[in-house]
Amino acid sequence: MDIGFLAQYVLSGIMLGVVYAMVAVGFTLYFGVLDVINFSHGDVLTAGAFVSLATYLGLRATGIDSPVVVLTIMLAVALATMALLGVLIAKFFVLPLRHAPPFITLLITLMIGIAIRESIRLFYPSGSNPQSFPQLLPKTAYHWGNLIVRQDTLILIVTGLVVIALVNLFINRTRAGLAIRAVAQDGETAKVMGINFEWVVLLAFALGSALAALAGVMNGLYYNEVNFGTGLMLGIIGFCAAVVGGLGNIYGAILGGFLFAFLQTIVVVAVPSLTAYKDVFAFGVIILLMVIKPTGMIGEVSSERV
Amino acid sequence: MFSTDKSPGALPAVLGVMAIAVFAMVLLRIHDQWGLLALGVIAGIALLLAVRTGAAAHFERAFAAHERLMNGVVVVAFLGVIAVLAKQDFSLLILSTVLLYCVACMGLSVQLGYCGVMNFAGAAFFGAGAYTAAVVGGHTGLPHLLVVVAGGIVAGLLGSVLLLPVLRTRGHYAALITVAFGILFRSFLEVNNTLGGPQGLTVPGMSIFGWSLNKGLAIGGITLSFYVNYALVTLALAIVVYVVTRRLERSWVGMHFDAVRIDELAASTFGLNVQGLKIMAFVIGNVFAGMAGAVFAMMTGFISPTDFDFPTSLVLIAIIMLGGIGNLWGILPAAAFVLILPEKLQFIQEYRFLLYAGAVILVLLYRPAGLFPRRLRRHFPAKAVSRT
Amino acid sequence: MSALLSCHGLVMRFRGLTALDDLDLEIRRGEILGLLGPNGSGKTTFFNVVTGVYKASGGRIAFESQDISNSSPQAVYRAGIARTFQRSRLCLPLTIFDNIMIGNARHLNHGLWFNVVRRTPLRRQYEACWEEARELLTIFNQALGTKLLKAAGSVSMIDRRRIEVCRALVSRPKLLLLDEPSAGMTHEETNELMDDILAIRKRMPELTIVIIEHGMSVIERITNRCVVLNYGRKLCEGTYGEIARNADVQQAYLGTS
Numbered sequence: 001m002d003i004g005f006l007a008q009y010v011l012s013g014i015m016l017g018v019v020y021a022m023v024a025v026g027f028t029l030y031f032g033v034l035d036v037i038n039f040s041h042g043d044v045l046t047a048g049a050f051v052s053l054a055t056y057l058g059l060r061a062t063g064i065d066s067p068v069v070v071l072t073i074m075l076a077v078a079l080a081t082m083a084l085l086g087v088l089i090a091k092f093f094v095l096p097l098r099h100a101p102p103f104i105t106l107l108i109t110l111m112i113g114i115a116i117r118e119s120i121r122l123f124y125p126s127g128s129n130p131q132s133f134p135q136l137l138p139k140t141a142y143h144w145g146n147l148i149v150r151q152d153t154l155i156l157i158v159t160g161l162v163v164i165a166l167v168n169l170f171i172n173r174t175r176a177g178l179a180i181r182a183v184a185q186d187g188e189t190a191k192v193m194g195i196n197f198e199w200v201v202l203l204a205f206a207l208g209s210a211l212a213a214l215a216g217v218m219n220g221l222y223y224n225e226v227n228f229g230t231g232l233m234l235g236i237i238g239f240c241a242a243v244v245g246g247l248g249n250i251y252g253a254i255l256g257g258f259l260f261a262f263l264q265t266i267v268v269v270a271v272p273s274l275t276a277y278k279d280v281f282a283f284g285v286i287i288l289l290m291v292i293k294p295t296g297m298i299g300e301v302s303s304e305r306v
Numbered sequence: 307m308f309s310t311d312k313s314p315g316a317l318p319a320v321l322g323v324m325a326i327a328v329f330a331m332v333l334l335r336i337h338d339q340w341g342l343l344a345l346g347v348i349a350g351i352a353l354l355l356a357v358r359t360g361a362a363a364h365f366e367r368a369f370a371a372h373e374r375l376m377n378g379v380v381v382v383a384f385l386g387v388i389a390v391l392a393k394q395d396f397s398l399l400i401l402s403t404v405l406l407y408c409v410a411c412m413g414l415s416v417q418l419g420y421c422g423v424m425n426f427a428g429a430a431f432f433g434a435g436a437y438t439a440a441v442v443g444g445h446t447g448l449p450h451l452l453v454v455v456a457g458g459i460v461a462g463l464l465g466s467v468l469l470l471p472v473l474r475t476r477g478h479y480a481a482l483i484t485v486a487f488g489i490l491f492r493s494f495l496e497v498n499n500t501l502g503g504p505q506g507l508t509v510p511g512m513s514i515f516g517w518s519l520n521k522g523l524a525i526g527g528i529t530l531s532f533y534v535n536y537a538l539v540t541l542a543l544a545i546v547v548y549v550v551t552r553r554l555e556r557s558w559v560g561m562h563f564d565a566v567r568i569d570e571l572a573a574s575t576f577g578l579n580v581q582g583l584k585i586m587a588f589v590i591g592n593v594f595a596g597m598a599g600a601v602f603a604m605m606t607g608f609i610s611p612t613d614f615d616f617p618t619s620l621v622l623i624a625i626i627m628l629g630g631i632g633n634l635w636g637i638l639p640a641a642a643f644v645l646i647l648p649e650k651l652q653f654i655q656e657y658r659f660l661l662y663a664g665a666v667i668l669v670l671l672y673r674p675a676g677l678f679p680r681r682l683r684r685h686f687p688a689k690a691v692s693r694t
Numbered sequence: 695m696s697a698l699l700s701c702h703g704l705v706m707r708f709r710g711l712t713a714l715d716d717l718d719l720e721i722r723r724g725e726i727l728g729l730l731g732p733n734g735s736g737k738t739t740f741f742n743v744v745t746g747v748y749k750a751s752g753g754r755i756a757f758e759s760q761d762i763s764n765s766s767p768q769a770v771y772r773a774g775i776a777r778t779f780q781r782s783r784l785c786l787p788l789t790i791f792d793n794i795m796i797g798n799a800r801h802l803n804h805g806l807w808f809n810v811v812r813r814t815p816l817r818r819q820y821e822a823c824w825e826e827a828r829e830l831l832t833i834f835n836q837a838l839g840t841k842l843l844k845a846a847g848s849v850s851m852i853d854r855r856r857i858e859v860c861r862a863l864v865s866r867p868k869l870l871l872l873d874e875p876s877a878g879m880t881h882e883e884t885n886e887l888m889d890d891i892l893a894i895r896k897r898m899p900e901l902t903i904v905i906i907e908h909g910m911s912v913i914e915r916i917t918n919r920c921v922v923l924n925y926g927r928k929l930c931e932g933t934y935g936e937i938a939r940n941a942d943v944q945q946a947y948l949g950t951s
Binding site: 037039093097100101103106108110111112114115118119232233236239240243247276277279280283287291294 | 418422424426471472474475477478479481482483485486489490493494497616617620623624627656657659660662663664666667670671674
């Protein structure tokens with residue numbers, strides 16, 4: 001197998017890993033601060049992609065042309081609106097139910113996800129069809145011998161990695177991040193220490209949702225297409241990745257995301273005839289890992305008082 | 307207006323059931339949108355009046371107080387509805403589908419409502435039963451009643467294989483597994499041509515002891531729709547599953563299911579085999595779903611992966627949440643609402659998932675026990691009225 | 695009196711916190727033992743380790759010459775140890791009868807066939823259990839005995855604690871672990887509860903009880919012997935009178951003068 005061919009897959013695998021990792025970090029944030037599984041996360045990703053698409057169409061109508069400007073505005077709008085959506089979901093649907101059994105929150109977020117997904121399908125013009133996403137990143141390719149690397153892939157990968165690193169820094173090195181970590185470790189004590197519990201939860205949801213929006217836009221830029229159902233699968237994969245890494249653990253989420261992408265890529269590269277089964281395979285391996293290490297590869301972070 | 311006497315007479319309950327049966331007969335026969343609107347308005351007003359005057363609560367008490375009688379009355383009511391609709395193919399098909407979904411939802415109730423085991427792949431297990439019927443019924447000589455059982459067994463086995471690995475982990479792992487299975491079941495079938503692929507499979511109609519259900523009964527010169535046969539079979543299945551589930555609930559096992567759901571840790575310190583109980587609940591629920599799926603396949607004659615996709619699993623969950631989680635009787639009106647309404651009101655067909663999601667969200671926020679909350683357990687209510 | 699339960703060198707560590715530190719403790723058959731100590735001294739942790747909720751980081755526990763150090767909670771229950779919880783852990787949506795019967799799993803028939811098909815024998819078992827539950831509950835509170843079919847969440851906090859004790863007693867355990875059973879009760883209610891426990895003890899003279907309590911009058915009145923824990927270790931043991939006079943104990947509870 002020639003190295004260029006292999007490298008292609010490696011790069012697309014990393015690209016996938018970056019997207020999965022961003023989604024997984026969101027799940028882990030929500031679980032960390034509130035012990036909740038938020039199944040609307042994947043659909044927030046889709047909504048973010050569609051909002052940015054709509055922004056693009058709006059901008060194009062007003063004649064603004066420069067890809068950099070357009071992309072920046074698209075991102076800004078998508079991230080801001082999704083952060084707001086995340087906050088609304090947290091404030092009106094998740095926080096009020098935080099004393100109910102966890103299944104209830106899981107279910108309500110699942111339903112919210114459906115509502116978002118169906119709304120996109122029903123109310124976005126021809127929403128049930130895949131929408132083409134603009135090509136805003138340079139598609140010129142570098143040639144290194146047999147290796148062909150597209151510029152947009154590189155940009156996306158680098159952006160994704162930088163963002164993940166920034167989120168990591170935010171959580172571990174800033175005061176707001178410290179507040180999030182405090183609440184994640186022990187909400188009651190955090191409250192007693194003067195941390196505004198609700199504000200921290202909303203911040204976590206805003207952050208997670210903004211990440212989802214970014215992942216959605218990146219996904220759209222890479223495949224040049226968005227679909228109302230994209231978020232469902234990405235959400236499940238992200239959740240899976242977060243669980244296998246250890247819910248509540250940011251490093252675990254990142255690791256899980258890349259692991260899942262790696263598993264999918266392995267199938268496509270090593271056994272191309274089974275490409276259709278790549279998801280089944282990846283899930284299967286992940287489940288195996290969960291059986292071996294039930295609290296996740298790095299370790300779940302939560303506690304119960306007996 | 308209605309007094310709260312200790313043991314209400316049976317009459318209000320019987321009248322109530324008859325009124326509902328008449329409503330169902332009319333609903334299933336009407337196709338004209340204005341007629342439906344009128345029916346909806348009348349029903350809405352009647353319901354409002356019933357709740358306001360306390361008649362609804364009275365009905366509920368009477369219903370619960372005369373259980374044996376009411377079970378019989380409900381069966382008679384069903385037979386009455388089937389008789390009235392005896393020549394309406396489509397109405398009977400909907401009625402049968404509602405009953406089959408009720409069976410699958412009773413299974414879901416055992417898993418989720420009693421034992422707290424999450425299952426977001428209800429439709430996949432239903433589908434497993436359906437495909438088993440297609441394969442076994444179509445290619446072996448196994449009698450069709452056993453094919454139905456086989457559908458249940460396959461679904462049960464499939465479920466235990468899925469759940470066993472993650473039993474020792476927290477609840478959301480089961481959620482993850484079943485969500486993944488629910489989503490991947492359809493794509494797995496579509497990729498796989500041995501099971502018909504995306505085009506699906508045809509399924510031979512059911513025949514019991516040589517009598518083919520696909521031939522309409524001829525009574526006194528009138529040929530009835532052959533769906534009458536299926537309606538009777540699905541009614542029989544629903545009755546059997548109801549009785550088993552009800553007895554399960556009213557037993558030590560049902561009590562232990564509840565204990566596991568409410569407080570696993572305390573349950574374990576009192577000797578309850580938490581993993582064993584969860585597996586038992588999961589398997590039982592899936593067996594029900596599988597059997598219902600097998601009958602569904604033989605009734606509709608043709609199945610494809612899209613019948614058993616993730617949104618359908620979510621519909622099953624929506625039904626038990628709306629009906630009242632853990633309440634068996636609530637399943638029937640909820641299933642009827644969820645399945646019949648979009649068929650009749652064509653304009654909401656497209657929007658139905660959005661509507662279901664919205665309804666469940668409202669229920670979860672404001673009435674999480676559901677529209678018909680579950681009652682306290684009385685292991686042997688029939689004769690224990692004299693006990694306090 | 696012979697040892698019913700004994701532990702040697704018991705250690706329980708939670709990621710940096712050592713809750714039980716090389717604990718040696720013996721529970722003698724037939725006694726009522728008071729387990730005392732300031733908050734955080736490891737009393738509830740000890741219960742949790744004994745009942746298999748936590749797996750000890752080190753040391754051994756023997757119950758009736760059977761090693762239960764690594765036993766699951768289910769195995770510990772089957773061996774004959776039952777408990778109540780510091781934070782009340784009843785199934786509030788279930789009836790009081792159900793709550794008590796959950797504690798009786800050892801004597802109930804769990805088979806699926808029995809429960810679904812053989813309804814007549816099931817009914818007989820049910821009626822026998824009904825009588826048992828009612829009798830037990832009536833010892834603690836006459837009124838409660840008539841409320842078996844009410845939801846556990848519908849009665850007062852005090853009654854719920856009583857129900858929890860009944861739940862632990864119904865299986866006729868050999869060892870009963872009570873974790874602050876009188877928490878939240880008034881003086882009179884506490885006395886009543888202790889009367890009831892002593893009444894139970896009369897009916898089941900072979901029952902051994904370990905009780906975690908903070909009220910000194912309760913300890914004095916009801917226990918044969920006391921063990922005081924501090925920082926996960928045994929500080930001292932003896933009768934109430936002996937430990938009350940012990941200087942280390944006074945310091946642990948009250949600090950140096």
